[in-house]
Amino acid sequence: MELTVEHITIEVARKPIVKDLTLHVPDKQTVGLIGANGSGKSTLLKSIYKSISPIKGTIFLDDLDVVKASNRRVAKQLGVVGQFNELNFDLTVEQVVLLGRTPHKKLMESDNLYDYQRVQEALLRTNLMNYRHRSFLSLSGGEKQRVILARTIAQEPQIMILDEPTNHLDIRYQLEILTAVKQLNITTFVALHDLELTASYCDYIYALKDGELVAQGTPEEVLTESLINEIFQVNCQIYENPITKKLGFHYSI
Numbered sequence: 001m002e003l004t005v006e007h008i009t010i011e012v013a014r015k016p017i018v019k020d021l022t023l024h025v026p027d028k029q030t031v032g033l034i035g036a037n038g039s040g041k042s043t044l045l046k047s048i049y050k051s052i053s054p055i056k057g058t059i060f061l062d063d064l065d066v067v068k069a070s071n072r073r074v075a076k077q078l079g080v081v082g083q084f085n086e087l088n089f090d091l092t093v094e095q096v097v098l099l100g101r102t103p104h105k106k107l108m109e110s111d112n113l114y115d116y117q118r119v120q121e122a123l124l125r126t127n128l129m130n131y132r133h134r135s136f137l138s139l140s141g142g143e144k145q146r147v148i149l150a151r152t153i154a155q156e157p158q159i160m161i162l163d164e165p166t167n168h169l170d171i172r173y174q175l176e177i178l179t180a181v182k183q184l185n186i187t188t189f190v191a192l193h194d195l196e197l198t199a200s201y202c203d204y205i206y207a208l209k210d211g212e213l214v215a216q217g218t219p220e221e222v223l224t225e226s227l228i229n230e231i232f233q234v235n236c237q238i239y240e241n242p243i244t245k246k247l248g249f250h251y252s253i
């Protein structure tokens with residue numbers, strides 16, 4: 001499934017936050033979105049998962065018009081791991097992951113063997129089998145983040161949108177969560193702050209500044225010292241990470 005965003009403008013409180021932006025996420029590719037705090041990354045992602053409506057432009061998942069389609073129709077295809085993952089009521093981990101099946105169910109339809117198999121697989125992929133009877137609210141921030149990823153995996157989306165999915169996670173789980181996402185082999189659009197993770201996991205990158213695209217291309221094309229200086233206002237030195245053989249970064253201000 002591919003994502004096509006064309007000439008999107010989004011206003012929040014009458015202020016343009018995303019400005020005439022066009023981008024494309026090809027089938028089964030992992031595409032990264034980078035930019036400073038407040039550059040409009042979350043706002044753009046929210047318009048793709050229908051939490052906010054653009055005032056102009058179109059968003060398509062293959063030929064599904066996201067702006068016009070119902071939430072349920074979009075949720076059958078698209079999974080979201082957001083920045084803040086709180087629930088107001090308590091459920092077990094297994095129950096939270098089972099909620100991922102909701103878009104596929106009719107009203108009052110009960111959960112069946114296939115649903116429970118999807119939940120089990122999602123718990124295995126996110127290393128959460130031992131947590132399945134724990135209360136969600138009792139978990140740490142990083143554990144909650146993994147449960148939300150498991151819920152999204154159980155949803156069986158064809159495209160996944162992730163907004164800073166490594167927030168709250170220690171180094172091992174940062175790598176684990178991105179590896180688990182990559183192994184799903186589905187179309188992925190992910191906002192990340194960590195440029196080494198971006199360089200390691202993304203096939204292609206879009207860079208956002210003040211709601212406009214300032215660069216796009218492969219990690220090597222986009223993640224240059226001058227672009228990083230321009231969008232993050234830091235001095236940066238790039239080297240080859242001796243372990244990953246991908247880009248490494250030193251920063252100073």
Ligand SMILES: Nc1ncnc2c1ncn2[C@@H]1O[C@H](COP(=O)(O)OP(=O)(O)OP(=O)(O)O)[C@@H](O)[C@H]1O
Pocket residue numbers: 012013017035036037038039040041042043044
């Ligand atoms: N409800 C709102 N009311 C007013 N301004 C808002 C609202 N939501 C977002 N904004 C503003 O829109 C701009 C873009 O915010 P957004 O959350 O999209 O940025 P971001 O790139 O995701 O930032 P971060 O890296 O900090 O998560 C910010 O200046 C923010 O203050």
